[in-house]
Amino acid sequence: MAIRKIAQMGEPVLRRKAELIDPGRIGSTAIQTLIDDMIETMHDADGAGLAAPQVYESLQLCVIEVGKNPRYPQFEPIPLTVLINPVVTPLVGTEGVLAPEDSFQMYEGCLSVPGMRGQVARARKVRVQALDRAGGALDFVWESFRAVVVQHETDHLLGTLYVDRADPKTLTFLREYERFVPSDSRIRDRGKALVSS
Numbered sequence: 001m002a003i004r005k006i007a008q009m010g011e012p013v014l015r016r017k018a019e020l021i022d023p024g025r026i027g028s029t030a031i032q033t034l035i036d037d038m039i040e041t042m043h044d045a046d047g048a049g050l051a052a053p054q055v056y057e058s059l060q061l062c063v064i065e066v067g068k069n070p071r072y073p074q075f076e077p078i079p080l081t082v083l084i085n086p087v088v089t090p091l092v093g094t095e096g097v098l099a100p101e102d103s104f105q106m107y108e109g110c111l112s113v114p115g116m117r118g119q120v121a122r123a124r125k126v127r128v129q130a131l132d133r134a135g136g137a138l139d140f141v142w143e144s145f146r147a148v149v150v151q152h153e154t155d156h157l158l159g160t161l162y163v164d165r166a167d168p169k170t171l172t173f174l175r176e177y178e179r180f181v182p183s184d185s186r187i188r189d190r191g192k193a194l195v196s197s
């Protein structure tokens with residue numbers, strides 16, 4: 001296993017649509033090593049997820065894991081999840097338009113855009129279909145925080161960064177985020193503020 005370099009915003013690989021992985025290749029040493037390296041890199045960087053293009057591999061693969069976060073005790077941890085060739089379908093909204101009750105809004109960050117946060121409104125409920133690292137089929141529904149994380153990571157596989165979707169006036173450096181963004185405006189679920197307990 002190895003920690004890989006994380007591509008920073010401006011690297012062309014972050015803007016390409018990643019290639020599908022042939023299911024017959026999932027068991028290969030190259031793919032299994034890449035998955036292990038991505039997990040190690042995500043842990044080392046303290047990220048909630050990591051997509052293969054972020055480590056210069058233009059492949060439809062991402063990993064997600066969130067431990068207990070004392071800043072957001074209302075969110076259940078997300079177990080380690082490996083998604084290959086994922087398809088994410090919003091289960092709310094019409095034609096991509098989200099009413100407040102369909103949305104989960106939070107300030108997102110990204111290992112490829114370090115030191116910044118910005119507020120993004122995302123579908124609060126999505127269906128996820130993918131293959132796992134053994135090639136088995138996954139099909140599940142994620143809501144709220146989990147829905148945000150999986151949409152952020154799978155956006156990377158399409159060449160999209162959260163800054164493309166953020167309200168530009170909310171973009172803030174991390175120090176200023178901690179100083180000036182009140183905790184009751186950091187997360188909005190169905191249009192209503194979700195305050196950390």
Ligand code: NI
Nearest residue numbers: 109110111112
């Ligand atoms: Ni990211």
